[in-house]
Structure formats: C-alpha cells, structure tokens
Amino acid sequence: MMNTLRRIYIGSLLLAAIPMLSQTGTKxxxxxxxxxxxxxxxxxxxxxxxxxxxxxxxxxxxxxxPGFSPSINVAVARHMRVRAGLSKDDEQAILRFLxx
Amino acid sequence: MRLLPNLRFFTITxxxxxxxxxxxxxxxxxxxVAQIPLISGGAGFLTNxxxxxxxxxxxxxxxxxxxxxEHLLVEARGTLLESFTPKGxxxxxxxxxxxxxxSYVQADYLATSHVTVVGGDFLIPFGTYNERLxxxxxxxxxxAPLIFPIGTGTTTGLGGEVRGxxxxxxxxxxxxxxxxxxxxxxxxxSAFRSAGGQGSVYFPKARLxxxxxxxRIREGNHSNAVGMDVWWEPAKIPLKxxxxxxxxxxxxxxWIETDYRLSQFHGPESLIGRxxxxxxxxxxxxxxxxxxxxxxxxxxxxxxxxxxxxxPHEVRINTSYARQFSSTGNFNIWETGVVYRFLFPTWxxx
Numbered sequence: 001m002m003n004t005l006r007r008i009y010i011g012s013l014l015l016a017a018i019p020m021l022s023q024t025g026t027k028x029x030x031x032x033x034x035x036x037x038x039x040x041x042x043x044x045x046x047x048x049x050x051x052x053x054x055x056x057x058x059x060x061x062x063x064x065x066p067g068f069s070p071s072i073n074v075a076v077a078r079h080m081r082v083r084a085g086l087s088k089d090d091e092q093a094i095l096r097f098l099x100x
Numbered sequence: 101m102r103l104l105p106n107l108r109f110f111t112i113t114x115x116x117x118x119x120x121x122x123x124x125x126x127x128x129x130x131x132x133v134a135q136i137p138l139i140s141g142g143a144g145f146l147t148n149x150x151x152x153x154x155x156x157x158x159x160x161x162x163x164x165x166x167x168x169x170e171h172l173l174v175e176a177r178g179t180l181l182e183s184f185t186p187k188g189x190x191x192x193x194x195x196x197x198x199x200x201x202x203s204y205v206q207a208d209y210l211a212t213s214h215v216t217v218v219g220g221d222f223l224i225p226f227g228t229y230n231e232r233l234x235x236x237x238x239x240x241x242x243x244a245p246l247i248f249p250i251g252t253g254t255t256t257g258l259g260g261e262v263r264g265x266x267x268x269x270x271x272x273x274x275x276x277x278x279x280x281x282x283x284x285x286x287x288x289x290s291a292f293r294s295a296g297g298q299g300s301v302y303f304p305k306a307r308l309x310x311x312x313x314x315x316r317i318r319e320g321n322h323s324n325a326v327g328m329d330v331w332w333e334p335a336k337i338p339l340k341x342x343x344x345x346x347x348x349x350x351x352x353x354x355w356i357e358t359d360y361r362l363s364q365f366h367g368p369e370s371l372i373g374r375x376x377x378x379x380x381x382x383x384x385x386x387x388x389x390x391x392x393x394x395x396x397x398x399x400x401x402x403x404x405x406x407x408x409x410x411x412p413h414e415v416r417i418n419t420s421y422a423r424q425f426s427s428t429g430n431f432n433i434w435e436t437g438v439v440y441r442f443l444f445p446t447w448x449x450x
Contacts (some may be wrong), residue, residue, distance in 0.1 A: 011380040029293050048270070056304040060333055061232050062339075065443040072445045074135040079172050080164040081210070083231070085275030085300075088213035 035064070046090055050097025056085045073098040120384075137166030137446045141177070142237030142440035149432035155185040156194075161203070161236055166446075169329040175234075202288055203234075204256055218261035218288045221289045225263065225277035225298040226251030226313040227344045240359050240378045241406050241420050243433070247384060249394025250346035251296070251315040251325035257281030258291040265311040273302040273338045283319055292321040299330075307333045308392035313346075323349050323393075351395040353384035355425050359406075368410070377408030377418070400426040404433075414441040 058064065058080050068076070073095060074078040141162040148155050160180045169172050181199035206220035223231050230252045233239050263277035276299045283293035295318060300311030313327040327346035333339065338361035345354040357380040365375040384400045393395070405421035415438065422433040 023351070024280075052304075055306065059125045060307070060331070062238050062441075065441060068443045070137075071136045072138040072443075073447075075138040075165045075167050077174075078167045078210070079175060082173060082175070082208045082216055082218075082263070085263065085265050085273075085277070087268045087273075088210070090265070091266065 048093040049091040051096070053086070053090045053093045056084060056098055057090070070099065125250075127360075135167040137164060138443060140166055140276075140372070140441075140443040141447055142235060142439050142441045144236050144437050146236075146242055146437035147435065148242065149434040151433075152188050152448050155183060157184070158182040159236060163235075164446075171406060173208040173210070174206075175208065176205040179203050181283050207287075214262075214266055215262060216264045218263060218438070219259075221256050221258050221291070222279065224252045224255060224257050224281075224296070225261070225279060226296060226315050227324065227327045227346060228311065228331065228342065229344065230255055233342075236437075237414075237416070238440050240357070240376070240418065241380060241407055242418065242435045243404075245344065245353075245355040245380075246382050246402060247344065247346045247355060247394060248352075250348045250351070251313055251327055252288045253292040253294060253315075253317060253426070256286045257292055257294060258289050271303065271305060273304060275300050275302070293319045297327075304383060305335075307335050317360065320392075321349070338368075348393055348395075350388040350390035350393055351384060351386050353382065353388045353395065355380060355382035357381075357404075359408075361410075369412075374410045376408040376410065378404070378408060380404040380406075396426060398423060398427045407418070415439070416441075 054064070077091050077095040077098065080086060080094060081088070086094075114160060119407070132188045133278060134274060141160065143160040144158075146157040148161060158181070162178060163175070163177045163226065164179075165173060165175045179199065179201055183197045183199070184194040185197070186197055196317045203222060203255065204221050204223050206218050209217045209219075211217050211445035217434055225231055226322065227248075227250075229248055234244070234255075257279050259279065259281040261273070261277060261279035265273060265275045267274040276297065278295075278297035281291050281293065282297045284291045294315060296313065296315030298311060298313040300309055302309040303305050309331040311329045311331075313325075313329070315325045317323050317325075325346060325348045329342075329344040331343070332341045341356070341358050343354065346352065357378065359378040361368065361373070361376045361405075363370075365372040367373050380403070382402050382404075384395050386395065386397065386399055389397070402422055402424040404420055404422040408419070409417040411417065416434070418439065420433075420435045422435075424431055
C-alpha cells in the first residue's frame with residue numbers, strides 16, 4: 001500500500017516537473033484580475049514595489065477579483081496586512097499599487 | 101440597567117460578542133468611518149459522496165472588513181450552511197439541517213508597523229490551513245486535511261493575540277503570532293483554554309516559506325501540539341506545493357498538496373488554461389487510543405485527485421476523487437462544487 005502511494009506521489013511530482021523544466025526562463029503567465037492591466041507604479045528606491053508585494057503575498061492564496069471598487073482599497077490593503085502578516089511599508093505599497 | 105436587567109449575568113463571552121457586534125455596527129455609519137468597509141467572501145453549492153452516501157450543501161461565507169481610523173480594523177467571517185443528507189436505514193428522502201455561525205469576529209489594533217494587537221474571537225494561528233485555506237473560494241479541495249484538528253482545537257480562540265511582521269526586506273520576511281485564549285462553551289464563541297504561537301520565514305524571491313507552530317491546551321490533559329509547514333510557489337510557473345506536519349501526544353500526520361494551473365497553455369483565459377489539476381497525499385499515525393483528539397482511530401492514508409475549472413467572473417468548478425485507506429475500512433469520496441467569489445463595498449463611495 002505504502003509503496004503504491006509513494007509511487008503515485010513521485011509520479012505526480014515528475015508530472016508537475018515537466019512544465020517546470022520546459023518553461024524555465026520564461027515569464028510567468030499573468031494572473032487574472034485588474035493587476036495584469038496596470039502598469040507598475042513608480043516608487044522611491046527604498047519603497048517596496050506594490051505589484052511585487054501583491055504577487056509575493058496576496059496571490060499566494062487567491063487571485064484579485066477583477067474590477068473591484070477603488071473605494072475599498074484601504075480596507076483591502078489593511079485586511080491583507082493583518083491576514084498575511086505584512087509590514088506597514090508593504091501595506092502602503094499595496095495601496096499605491098491599487099491606487100496608482 | 102432597566103433596559104438590560106440581565107446584563108450582569110451575561111457571560112464574559114457574550115459581553116465580548118456584544119462589544120464586537122456593536123463595534124461592527126459602527127462600521128455601517130458612514131459619518132464615523134473614513135474608509136468604506138468591504139464585504140467579501142464566497143457562496144457555493146457542494147456535493148459529497150462518501151462511501152456511497154451523497155449529501156448536498158448550500159454554503160455562504162461572507163467576510164466583513166471595516167477599517168476605522170488609522171489604526172483599527174474590525175473583521176468577521178460567518179458561515180451559513182444548509183445541508184441535505186440521506187435519511188439512511190433504508191428510508192428514502194433527505195434530512196435537512198441548518199448551520200449559522202461566526203467563523204471569527206475580531207478587532208485588530210495596528211499598534212506599530214510590526215505589531216498588531218487582536219482581540220475577540222480569532223482564528224487559531226497553527227499551521228496554515230486554518231487561517232489561509234478554509235474559505236471555499238480559496239481551498240482547492242472540499243475536505244480539510246485529516247490532521248487539521250491538531251493544534252487548532254475549536255478553530256478559534258477567545259481572548260487576545262499579538263501578531264505582525266517582525267522583519268521584512270526584499271529577500272526575507274519574518275512574521276509571527278502569539279495568542280492566549282480563555283475557555284468557552286458558548287455556542288457561538290466556543291474555545292479551549294489555550295495558548296500558543298507561530299513563526300514563519302518567507303523568502304519572496306524563491307517563494308519559499310517555512311513555518312513552525314506550537315499550541316498548548318490548558319485544560320483537560322494539558323496537551324501540547326507542534327507543527328511545521330512548508331510552502332513553495334515558484335514565480336516562473338503556476339505551480340503550488342503546500343505541506344504541513346503536525347504532532348500531538350497520541351497521533352501525528354502530514355499532508356502535501358500540489359496544484360498546477362495550466363495557464364501556460366494559451367494563457368489563463370483559454371479553454372485549457374482555466375484547468376487546475378490538484379493532488380494531495382496525506383497520512384495519519386495513531387500512537388495511542390484517544391477518541392477526543394479528532395484524528396482517525398487507526399493509521400490512515402488518503403489520496404485526493406482534483407480538477408478545478410476557473411470560469412469567468414470568479415466562478416470556479418471543483419471536482420475531486422479521493423480514496424481513503426485504513427484498517428477500519430477503505431472507501432471512496434467523490435466531491436463536486438460550484439463556488440462564486442464576491443467582493444464589493446458596503447455602500448457606494450464618492
């Protein structure tokens with residue numbers, strides 16, 4: 001039984017590795033949501049990049065719903081700060097990204 | 101006092117609930133808040149065929165997040181569930197049951213850039229599943245992992261929590277959470293008397309996260325639980341690898357889940373690119389009999405094969421097949437579901 005499970009698991013990992021090997025060096029496909037259509041806002045040298053912060057933290061669990069109202073950007077950024085354990089700088093970066 | 105003659109007899113949990121509810125209601129008074137609260141969440145129709153018996157569920161999980169001023173956030177998540185299960189014993193038809201409860205209700209005070217103080221009925225920070233993957237619009241598979249009860253208890257604590265980001269650069273991010281919970285048997289705010297914490301190190305460039313959790317139930321047998329989690333989500337491809345290990349005195353186990361969105365084939369909006377195969381392997385090990393720790397009574401293995409399809413407008417179809425192996429019996433689990441995710445402001449802004 002255990003050997004069968006191990007074989008299935010190793011087989012699945014190998015299957016998952018095929019696209020990884022074939023796509024090495026290519027650019028990641030854009031995620032759905034409004035972020036893919038927005039340009040990266042310009043920040044100071046010391047400020048974190050909002051799009052990068054979003055992709056590296058929020059997008060790990062979920063995509064951003066497309067076209068949500070800008071009136072809730074503050075709520076979105078603050079909620080993500082608490083939920084994803086972000087710093088204040090990261091929260092501000094997400095806010096700048098949502099409000100370019 | 102006359103208006104609320106029984107207030108002094110309220111339990112502490114009811115008072116906390118009342119205070120949070122009142123705070124939440126403030127969020128709906130436009131003049132009192134500078135920012136507009138959001139309502140998010142998901143709704144879905146789920147089916148589950150477990151060992152030949154099929155049940156149906158209508159579920160909604162709304163989330164409220166209301167920023168108040170510069171330092172406060174009130175947030176809550178509820179679960180509304182309508183279940184239809186077969187009557188069994190040769191009888192035809194279905195039994196129906198309702199479930200309506202808070203998943204969490206908490207107030208977050210952003211004290212400093214790195215410290216957030218949480219009060220209320222909060223999600224226990226143990227492992228990753230309880231805080232991140234339970235929402236139906238996030239989870240790839242309907243069922244929680246078998247080791248989910250380890251360290252999470254009733255899934256929520258009632259008391260206080262300190263959490264935040266301890267250190268963050270472009271190369272590494274360290275986050276933490278520590279909590280103390282009172283015991284409560286209140287139906288809406290049940291919790292164990294417990295304490296614990298969690299720390300994780302995240303390497304954003306490698307998209308690799310390693311975390312460790314500890315929890316101690318300070319009632320009954322005063323048991324300890326420890327856990328580790330590793331997530332890897334490479335930036336270059338839409339692959340996710342998530343895993344957890346957890347141990348408690350009489351049982352332990354692990355799960356590992358991989359999913360790969362086929363968005364590299366003609367883009368994420370293409371017919372093929374909307375597909376997301378999922379695979380999960382999990383095992384639990386029983387060290388000694390314990391009917392209270394929430395894990396299977398015998399060593400158990402389970403494999404899940406899922407196939408999710410991302411439709412436009414945040415609608416997703418989830419399907420999965422699982423086979424569970426144990427000395428107490430082997431059986432199949434078939435699951436399907438349609439889930440819709442929503443996000444909108446509580447009122448129209450300027």
